[in-house]
Amino acid sequence: MSNYRKRVILSLMTLSLIATCLPAYAQAGSGTVVGDNSTVRSEANLNASAIQTIPIGTKVSINGSDNDFLYVEVSGKNLSGWIHQDLVSLKESAKKQEVYKGIVTASTLNIRSGPSTGSSLQGQLRIGNELQVIGESDEWFQIVDERSIKGWVHGDYISIIPNLPSAYVNTEQVSIYTERKDSSGILKHLQKHDVVYIKDYKSGWYSVITESEVEGWVKRNDLTLIINGNAPTSRGGSRGNIAGIVSTTEKYLGTPYRYAATGPNQFDCSGFVYYILHEYYGDMLRQNNINLPRSSRYMATVGTAVGRDQLEIGDLVFFNNGSSSRINHVGIYIGSNNFIHASSGANMSVIISSLNADNYRRRYSTARRLF
Structure with a gap:
């Protein structure tokens, strides 16, 4: 067990003596803006109107929170509003009541009603899902996931990370x-x-x-x-940063596969890629004069070809049918040799797979970078 994980457990034990669950609005303290020209908004969502942008390094007072947003006041200015939490690094005074972050490391992880395998099933998490850790009992952590489901998961299957941008x-x-x-x-x-x-x-x-x-x-x-908001965002809060595609695509994990479907409730492989790029990155497609085809075969003709050893988050990865060079499958690269795709295999849903898995290693054909 890492020293960081040990400190988390000790902190959670201390917090449990104070309260079993801490309200989001209790957060108070100060922080530093760490994003370039970060947007202060009128409400706690990415679609709310912008009040003003503030430069990196700006000191702010934090007077509340709502989901992924902090309510801030800018020191020395008559300016207050909501800013995404991933654009602000909190000072220790603002972390006295903090919860901790965790990332699921198992392909599927059960959420239980109590800290044992005999407890009833509350739901499931997928690899890469983020969650909040709010309690601890022996080898189990009490968590709240992105859907606000509260329960317990075994500590062997989550990685504890700092609650920082x-x-x-x-x-x-x-x-x-x-x-x-x-x-x-x-x-x-x-x-x-x-x-x-x-x-x-x-x-x-x-x-x-x-x-x-x-x-x-x-x-x-x-x-x-x-930025782990509901849509890909750049450091300034626009919808322009392809790195946000990881959290965006993972929201669709488990969505059923159906041939010729283009979402949002069902997808085939190219329909999933087409939907994500048009729904969340339509402006970028237009700015780069990209007319994205609907089929995987023709998707492989747009953008710039990149080698497998040069893959970056957001690149499209393509596969052939195994018996010829004809492309018949596509997914989105999300880092660490993994890609997310709508699979017609045994899972029949949107899943995360490894490029090193034998089936995909043999069938790997090419990759294209659009932006």
Whole structure:
């Protein structure tokens, strides 16, 4: 068990002596804006009207929360409103009542009514689903998932992560430094697509911590924030950041497969990709003059071809039928050699699969990058 996980358990034990469940609106404290030109909105959703954008490094007071949004007041200005939580790094004073984040690591994870396998089934989670950890009993964690289902899951099948804004490395290799200067000591090298958690921002540098608890400084331009809202968003809150496609597509896990269906309640493989890109990235398709075909065979003719060793989140991956080079399947790459797709196999639903699985490794044909 990692030191971070041990600290989470100790913190949860302490919190359980104070309250069994903490209301979202109880949150108060201060924080630092870590997204470029972050949007303050009139309501707690991404479609609400924008009041104003505020620059990275802005100090804010936090006076409440609602789902994924924080109600903030900007220090020294007559400005208040809602901002996405992944654009603000909270100070310790704002975390006294914090819950912790977890990510499901099993392909399917049962939610139980109590901390035992004999407890009744409350629901299920899929690999990659995020949840809030609010309690602990022996090897079990009490959680609340994105659908507000509350229950218990076994701790062996979730990864505890810091409750901080996250970002991925957007260049081939970067370093975590001991101080905010290139001449300082190097603590760790990071590779493209590695994820870190942001504690603060100062003068062009992010203060970060990794899952292995390495803490230091990374240059701002080497990281791209990951926003887990209901639609893909950039650091400024627009619908332009392809990194958000992971959380967006995962909302459709388990949606049934049906030939020729284009969603949102049923999909075939190309129908799923077509729906996601048109529904969430239609503006980007138009801005890049991309006329996305409906079939997987013709989808493979748009964008730029990329090698398998150069795959980035959001790339389209294509497969042949196994007996010829003819393309008949497509999915969306989501990192770590995984892709999400509408499968006509045994699952007959939207699932996450590994490119290294024998069936897909043999049938892998090509990949295309649209943006």
